[in-house]
Amino acid sequence: MQQLKRCFLSFVFFFGLWVLLTGISDPQEIITGAIIACLASSLFWSSTDLWGEVQINPKAILYALIYPFVFAEALIRANLDVARRVIAPSLPINPGIVKVKTKLKSRIGKLILANSITLTPGTLTVETNGENFYIHWIDVTSPDIEEASHQIVQKFEKYLEVIFG
Amino acid sequence: MAVTGAIITLIGSLFLFLGSLGLVRMPDLYNRMQTGTKATTLGSILFLSGLAISQSEFINIDKTIVLILFIVFTNPISSHALARASHFIGIPLTEKTTVDRLAEDEGKE
Amino acid sequence: MKNTNFVTGSFIALTLVVILGIFFFQALNQPAHEGKTMPVDNVHLEDRVSLHYVLKNVNEASQYLESHGKSYFNERDEVPSKTIEFGKSKNLEEGSANEVTSIVVNYRGFDTLGEVTVLFISIIGLTLLMRGINNKKIREPSLILKTGTTFLSPLIVLFGIYVFVHGHLTPGGGFPGGAIIASGILLLIIGLESFQFNSVLSKSIESLAGLAFVGIALAGLFVKKSFLANFMPTGTVGYLYSAGMVALIYIVVGLKVGAELASGIAKLKEGGKND
Amino acid sequence: MANLLLNISACIALAAIILSLVRLIKGPTAADRTVALDTMTIVSISLIVFIAVLTRRIIYYDVAMVYALLSFIGVVAIARYLERGL
Numbered sequence: 278m279q280q281l282k283r284c285f286l287s288f289v290f291f292f293g294l295w296v297l298l299t300g301i302s303d304p305q306e307i308i309t310g311a312i313i314a315c316l317a318s319s320l321f322w323s324s325t326d327l328w329g330e331v332q333i334n335p336k337a338i339l340y341a342l343i344y345p346f347v348f349a350e351a352l353i354r355a356n357l358d359v360a361r362r363v364i365a366p367s368l369p370i371n372p373g374i375v376k377v378k379t380k381l382k383s384r385i386g387k388l389i390l391a392n393s394i395t396l397t398p399g400t401l402t403v404e405t406n407g408e409n410f411y412i413h414w415i416d417v418t419s420p421d422i423e424e425a426s427h428q429i430v431q432k433f434e435k436y437l438e439v440i441f442g
Numbered sequence: 443m444a445v446t447g448a449i450i451t452l453i454g455s456l457f458l459f460l461g462s463l464g465l466v467r468m469p470d471l472y473n474r475m476q477t478g479t480k481a482t483t484l485g486s487i488l489f490l491s492g493l494a495i496s497q498s499e500f501i502n503i504d505k506t507i508v509l510i511l512f513i514v515f516t517n518p519i520s521s522h523a524l525a526r527a528s529h530f531i532g533i534p535l536t537e538k539t540t541v542d543r544l545a546e547d548e549g550k551e
Numbered sequence: 552m553k554n555t556n557f558v559t560g561s562f563i564a565l566t567l568v569v570i571l572g573i574f575f576f577q578a579l580n581q582p583a584h585e586g587k588t589m590p591v592d593n594v595h596l597e598d599r600v601s602l603h604y605v606l607k608n609v610n611e612a613s614q615y616l617e618s619h620g621k622s623y624f625n626e627r628d629e630v631p632s633k634t635i636e637f638g639k640s641k642n643l644e645e646g647s648a649n650e651v652t653s654i655v656v657n658y659r660g661f662d663t664l665g666e667v668t669v670l671f672i673s674i675i676g677l678t679l680l681m682r683g684i685n686n687k688k689i690r691e692p693s694l695i696l697k698t699g700t701t702f703l704s705p706l707i708v709l710f711g712i713y714v715f716v717h718g719h720l721t722p723g724g725g726f727p728g729g730a731i732i733a734s735g736i737l738l739l740i741i742g743l744e745s746f747q748f749n750s751v752l753s754k755s756i757e758s759l760a761g762l763a764f765v766g767i768a769l770a771g772l773f774v775k776k777s778f779l780a781n782f783m784p785t786g787t788v789g790y791l792y793s794a795g796m797v798a799l800i801y802i803v804v805g806l807k808v809g810a811e812l813a814s815g816i817a818k819l820k821e822g823g824k825n826d
Numbered sequence: 827m828a829n830l831l832l833n834i835s836a837c838i839a840l841a842a843i844i845l846s847l848v849r850l851i852k853g854p855t856a857a858d859r860t861v862a863l864d865t866m867t868i869v870s871i872s873l874i875v876f877i878a879v880l881t882r883r884i885i886y887y888d889v890a891m892v893y894a895l896l897s898f899i900g901v902v903a904i905a906r907y908l909e910r911g912l
Binding site for chain 4: 444445447448449451452454455456458459461462463465466471474475478482483485486489490492493496497500501502505506508509512513516517519520521523524526527528530531533
């Protein structure tokens with residue numbers, strides 16, 4: 278079952294990329310794309326085990342649909358925040374590197390969490406070590422682990438935990 | 443429609459400009475990386491999608507989506523790798539820095 | 552051990568140079584007009600590569616040809632007045648939508664064979680001479696970089712495949728596509744500590760691709776009595792299954808260049824272990 | 827109107843490249859220069875797409891994509907080199 282899911286998800290992913298690159302109107306392209314997606318997912322069989330960690334159930338799909346909006350909202354707020362700091366003549370920054378904890382287990386979940394943290398208000402992932410993330414924070418409000426985790430990680434973790442486990 | 447897209451493009455280019463401005467103004471590498479990553483990511487997303495909206499007959503929307511997704515995925519990864527490397531080789535943080543847990547934890551080992 | 556390796560390498564390189572030099576001077580000694588010309592039995596001169604190929608993948612080409620039409624061509628008498636429409640014209644002499652590809656792979660296909668051979672020889676030289684990096688003190692890449700590499704490198708390779716499969720329709724082709732594939736492998740090498748480059752697979756892909764190139768060229772020799780002649784149906788301009796042999800040759804070239812460059816990059820990383 | 831706005835935004839993006847050039851020249855360390863170069867690359871990708879629209883050639887998209895790819899791999903390679911991991 279796990280193998281089947283891996284196989285199916287990687288095929289869908291490669292084929293989706295091919296369709297995005299070539300367009301859907303031409304049947305010749307679709308046939309070639311299907312063949313090449315099969316070849317690619319068998320050639321990179323060892324790296325498709327990332328896809329075995331993705332959960333497929335209705336709640337995960339719903340959350341996967343919601344997540345881009347949560348992320349977009351955070352991205353826009355991040356940029357307004359950065360813009361405010363850059364334009365202000367006094368350069369109001371209070372930076373530092375803090376440590377946060379995450380509950381996520383899967384690798385792809387951690388990747389997406391780290392990417393989301395990097396693209397959201399005033400935070401940049403510097404180093405990971407197991408379940409600890411070291412985060413450069415442009416405006417440190419509290420150096421405490423629990424408090425920082427609550428402020429930085431929690432809003433994404435809620436969704437990613439359901440999608441990736 | 444064309445004007446709406448052009449305004450979105452304009453906002454995107456302003457964000458690109460702010461990213462570069464932050465790159466010049468910020469006091470140390472990590473803060474520069476913050477502005478350089480975030481502002482340019484949103485800026486290029488807005489720039490590309492604004493172009494796609496305003497000139498929709500001359501543009502390939504599928505490839506715009508691929509380009510945006512690629513930028514959103516790779517930009518944080520590369521800046522994370524660079525930040526990690528610079529912390530490892532000991533590029534100093536600015537004097538305003540309040541706390542550095544990573545250096546503390548590395549000192550313990 | 553080092554010295555013998557180096558002497559063997561120099562000897563092989565010198566032998567190759569001497570053999571190539573013999574070929575060179577033999578060609579110089581041949582009288583100029585003795586060679587056979589290309590057979591033109593069922594090829595129409597009007598369909599040759601010319602101005603309408605140059606204009607074909609520019610968006611305004613069809614409007615331009617409509618407005619200027621035959622009068623534009625009649626001013627220059629040698630240019631044919633037959634227009635070629637993107638997505639409609641069939642069974643041309645050479646049906647690739649990218650005019651550079653039709654020159655590089657079809658009319659100058661022999662040059663491309665030579666270029667691939669030059670790349671092959673230079674990679675052999677790299678393999679013989681490179682000592683590699685002394686990587687004793689090495690730091691593990693972080694989890695994010697590892698995962699990102701695992702996630703992205705198949706996509707980069709897929710994009711490389713897209714570039715060389717569409718070599719006859721878009722800019723790019725075998726050489727850029729191969730380079731993109733090699734950069735995907737480069738990402739795996741620098742981003743994943745555990746990645747083992749499969750040199751047997753890369754060497755067999757490279758050799759089979761080289762054989763296939765020569766095989767396609769020889770098939771042209773048998774079917775149309777000319778080395779590298781386009782012997783397959785050329786289809787409709789602008790579709791994926793068009794341009795006959797050109798598409799096949801670019802796929803083969805892409806695979807060969809990708810495997811060669813990737814093995815060269817892997818050699819840079821692993822070369823230190825042999826000494 | 828729309829074309830004017832598009833031209834203005836291209837000019838602003840060009841100004842962004844020039845500002846990053848300041849950091850590229852000034853930057854005290856190699857990492858600073860790499861960040862500046864990365865920023866310049868991303869702005870250039872936007873500008874390549876703008877030129878693709880301006881000259882009505884969709885085929886330049888592939889150029890922009892290859893450029894994005896090479897910039898990513900280049901920055902990762904520089905980072906790995908800096909941390910003695912290559």
